[in-house]
Amino acid sequence: MENLEPNLNLQSTQNTSASRDVLRKVPELSLNSYIQGSNTDRHRFIDNFYSGMKDYGFIVLKDHPIPDALLNNAYALLEELFALETETKLKYALKENGFQRGYTPFGQEHAKDSPVMDLKEFWHVGRDLQEGHRYSSIYPANVWPAELSDFRPIMSKIFRALDESGKVMLEALTFPLNLPRDFFSRMMGEGNSILRLLHYPPIPEGVDPRCVRAAPHEDINLITILVAATTSGLQLKDRDGKWLSIDSDPNSLIVDAGDMLARITNDVIPSTTHQVVNPNDGTNNHRYSMPYFIHPNPDAMLTCLDSCRGPAGTGYNGLGEKYEPITSQDFLFQRLREIGLMK
Secondary structure, eight states, X not given: OOOOOSSOOOTTOOOOHHHHHHOOSOOEEEHHHHHHSOHHHHHHHHHHHHHHHHHTSEEEEEEOXXXXXXXXXXXXXXXXXXXXXXXXXXXXXXXXXXTOSEEEOTTOOOOTXXXXXXXXXXXXXXXXXXXXXXXXXXXXXXXOOTTOTTHHHHHHHHHHHXXXXXXXXXXXXXXXXXXXXXXXXXXXXXOOOEEEXXXXXXXXXXXXXXXXXXXXXXXXXXXXXXXXXXXXXEEEEOTTSOEEEOOOOTTOEEEEXXXXXXXXXXXXXXXXXXXXXXXXXXXXXXXXXXXXXXXXXXXXXXXXOGGGOOOTTSSBTTTTXXXXXXXXXXXXXXHHHHTTSOO
């Protein structure tokens, strides 16, 4: 992932309104074409990645460097984890830190402004830090289930692999955004990123009919990398307000833009509303998924990029900014309170 050609000419990174009108499927790209391909391949990836994130807020990576065997092992562990007795899982629930690590019980989280809880439970794995690290007083320590000996090594590998893939994707965005190539790697190099291990159990009888597996929401972070879930149900709200289902092959990576990226790009790359709907085909199966939320360093400022400012005299402070600058840590805590994970 290191041998990338500098100074790519991105004059082709354009997308007409006409082409947006006919696109009705989330773009499918090859991350390996950017990592290993020719300059032409890299031009094409950057162009399509940027336009896909602007037009949909989502793209699908069908080709990437993370081994299928590693992803398959991780999903097998998810099934073992959530098959543990509820009493056992609750030993690892840490409400005092906003459930930033360890287990979050079924029905705890809700979408922002939603009156009902989502129908899911999950486990958070974060960045491991050495003792005395400058962020060790900010990041909670990871929690590892003693019942699963392979859990820590497998999930640690998944965390690192998704983190590296995220750095590559964000690097690709620096070209059309006219940023230094290391802008995002410096911003999120030691960030409070989270691997969320999700379980959506079969829909219980008698549940509030307003409840869904994941109500419409936007992600908090820069970008999210979701390893394709075990069953369907993920939908995004297209720019025309219609819900569009996202179906992909097993072990594909689904990438979406979050609120933090939307803030710093002044909504040039908007945060996209998405949801996970309840099954309607009579199966009512378990559903497992693994989203990786890429967060900046906690002291990173979420400030409008120069290339994304609007005309003078509009927006915040007369500079064409829609959003007032805020640190990523303050913004994260603000949103965790809004979704019921922190008081």
